[in-house]
Amino acid sequence: MAATNILTQPARKERAAGTGIMGLIVRLQEARARRAVYRQTVSELSNLSNRELDDLGLHRSMITRIATEAAWGK
Template identity: 50%
Template sequence: MAYASTNIHGTKAEARGFFAALRSRMEKRRIYRNTFNELAALSDRELDDLGLHRTMIQGVAYHAAYSI
């Protein structure tokens, strides 16, 4: 037991970093989901007015959320 040690100092910082990263991922996912749902609710004509096609919705939503 002479060599055993416990490191409790880094635990709080690691947990804080973990939860900050989790919060960031959840926020990005929320942005993706909201953007996707809003674009999917538009008619084909409205999408065309924006220069989009229905097949582009997923990519646009991904770019909006994860390219920030």
């Protein structure tokens, strides 16, 4: 039992570093920044005319997918 605790203890410390209050704050800041990129991308592309979107090779139905890729890379 003692050997198991010695082997797993460093892993627990590493996991704990990203799960504390600071880890939570960092994740919230990242999520907020990604949402801002998403909203800005949707807003800017939505303001373009169909002609301008066509010049870019885009269709209006692609806006949310493009914004998702810009924010989250999916």
